[in-house]
Amino acid sequence: MTDGLKHAYDLTFDCVQCGYCLPACPTYETMESETHSPRGRINLVKMVAEGKASVEDMEEPIEKCLGCMACTSVCPTNVQYGSILENAKEVLDESKQTGAVESFLFDDFIPSRRWMDRLGVATWLFQKSGADRIADRLPWKMPLHLEAFAGILPEMPSPAKRNERATRYMRKRPAVKKVGFFTGCIMDSVFFGSNESTIELLLRSGAEVVLPENQTCCGALHAHSGKKEKAIELAKQNIAAYEEEQFDYIVENAGGCGAQMIDYPSLFEEGTEWHERAVAFSSRVKDISEVLVEMDGLAFSKEVDQTVTYQPSCHMTYVQKVVEPPLELLRKVPGLQLEELERPGFCCGSAGVYNLVQHEDSMDVLDVKMEDVCRTGADQVVTSNPGCLLQMKLGIKREGMESEAVHLVDLLMEADPESRY
Ligand code: SF4
Numbered sequence: 001m002t003d004g005l006k007h008a009y010d011l012t013f014d015c016v017q018c019g020y021c022l023p024a025c026p027t028y029e030t031m032e033s034e035t036h037s038p039r040g041r042i043n044l045v046k047m048v049a050e051g052k053a054s055v056e057d058m059e060e061p062i063e064k065c066l067g068c069m070a071c072t073s074v075c076p077t078n079v080q081y082g083s084i085l086e087n088a089k090e091v092l093d094e095s096k097q098t099g100a101v102e103s104f105l106f107d108d109f110i111p112s113r114r115w116m117d118r119l120g121v122a123t124w125l126f127q128k129s130g131a132d133r134i135a136d137r138l139p140w141k142m143p144l145h146l147e148a149f150a151g152i153l154p155e156m157p158s159p160a161k162r163n164e165r166a167t168r169y170m171r172k173r174p175a176v177k178k179v180g181f182f183t184g185c186i187m188d189s190v191f192f193g194s195n196e197s198t199i200e201l202l203l204r205s206g207a208e209v210v211l212p213e214n215q216t217c218c219g220a221l222h223a224h225s226g227k228k229e230k231a232i233e234l235a236k237q238n239i240a241a242y243e244e245e246q247f248d249y250i251v252e253n254a255g256g257c258g259a260q261m262i263d264y265p266s267l268f269e270e271g272t273e274w275h276e277r278a279v280a281f282s283s284r285v286k287d288i289s290e291v292l293v294e295m296d297g298l299a300f301s302k303e304v305d306q307t308v309t310y311q312p313s314c315h316m317t318y319v320q321k322v323v324e325p326p327l328e329l330l331r332k333v334p335g336l337q338l339e340e341l342e343r344p345g346f347c348c349g350s351a352g353v354y355n356l357v358q359h360e361d362s363m364d365v366l367d368v369k370m371e372d373v374c375r376t377g378a379d380q381v382v383t384s385n386p387g388c389l390l391q392m393k394l395g396i397k398r399e400g401m402e403s404e405a406v407h408l409v410d411l412l413m414e415a416d417p418e419s420r421y
């Protein structure tokens with residue numbers, strides 16, 4: 001038995017089989033089977049470790065887990081499901097031959113700022129050519145259901161606009177805080193405009209903002225795909241990049257990235273130098289909404305006459321445990337009517353690349369979420385994570401709604417906040 005499987009096996013004994021987690025699990029609700037519930041998955045990992053089931057037997061149930069962590073919020077014995085899941089994924093990853101395309105994606109493409117810039121530029125060209133408007137009517141299918149996303153991407157900035165962005169933003173007046181901004185991969189390539197809004201909100205709140213040049217991908221996709229070694233390598237690079245200056249906060253605007261970076265200490269053995277450095281790093285990681293609330297430097301002046309609902313990211317809710325700050329900010333926007341979801345903690349089905357690699361199952365989960373969204377009658381669906389944002393845009397398109405999906409920072413910019421400092 002590998003160390004990872006042994007660790008997961010030990011953790012499975014905390015599960016007392018009570019089943020309280022079942023109603024919280026989106027895949028249990030949509031797939032209606034014990035195998036696709038948290039308890040079923042935990043039992044399967046235990047059976048694999050005991051030799052009563054094969055590694056292949058656990059592949060489908062584990063791959064179809066969203067990793068949303070809703071189950072951990074209701075578990076009375078605090079079962080470390082996230083750790084069980086990641087170790088199970090590592091076992092699955094080791095049992096398979098990694099193909100050249102997968103190696104390129106995880107080792108070279110995702111962690112490279114250059115490739116992410118190229119993705120942004122390629123999408124800009126795609127939009128300029130008008131191909132995005134007809135992609136879902138083409139007679140052939142794009143890989144990974146990408147045609148479904150073609151018409152819903154935000155307008156990309158031109159390459160010249162991308163190149164204009166600075167790495168340091170100073171205020172004319174003295175800064176109240178110094179912030180290291182984590183730009184992310186998808187946020188910076190697809191939602192570049194939201195990153196610009198984030199920088200602007202931080203400046204108006206009274207912060208000096210630095211974008212460390214050596215930052216890289218947070219490693220969430222790697223960790224959630226069983227590629228722990230690469231996740232550790234990326235964590236080390238980020239920790240070192242943000243040690244180059246003394247920051248009060250390391251700010252991100254993507255729930256999934258924030259959750260991964262807060263969890264960096266778990267990648268290293270306690271008592272080691274890297275563990276200590278990871279603890280120092282993660283203690284300063286904050287979601288943009290937390291920092292805006294803490295700094296309290298914005299005075300919203302313009303009315304936004306809209307009804308909105310807020311779709312929280314699962315990792316922000318269950319890992320970062322940041323729930324109230326986005327709602328608090330929305331309540332401060334004059335004219336805005338906030339209609340909360342009945343089940344905000346139910347995953348939207350995005351879950352990293354789940355909506356690409358498990359597309360049909362993801363759409364089943366999305367359909368449940370959209371019932372709740374439609375009920376609110378919202379003009380705008382606000383969220384704080386690129387995956388949720390794309391998924392909400394897709395849900396709105398599938399439902400034929402008139403609404404829009406926006407990142408929280410872009411909605412806050414609509415209210416044209418003035419600086420109090
Ligand atoms: S992480 Fe989410 S999908 Fe996976 S078992 Fe837990 S609740 Fe279900």
Ligand code: SF4
Pocket residue numbers: 014015016017018019020021022038039042074075076077078079
């Ligand atoms: S709630 Fe916790 S203890 Fe109960 S079945 Fe689910 S994982 Fe096991």
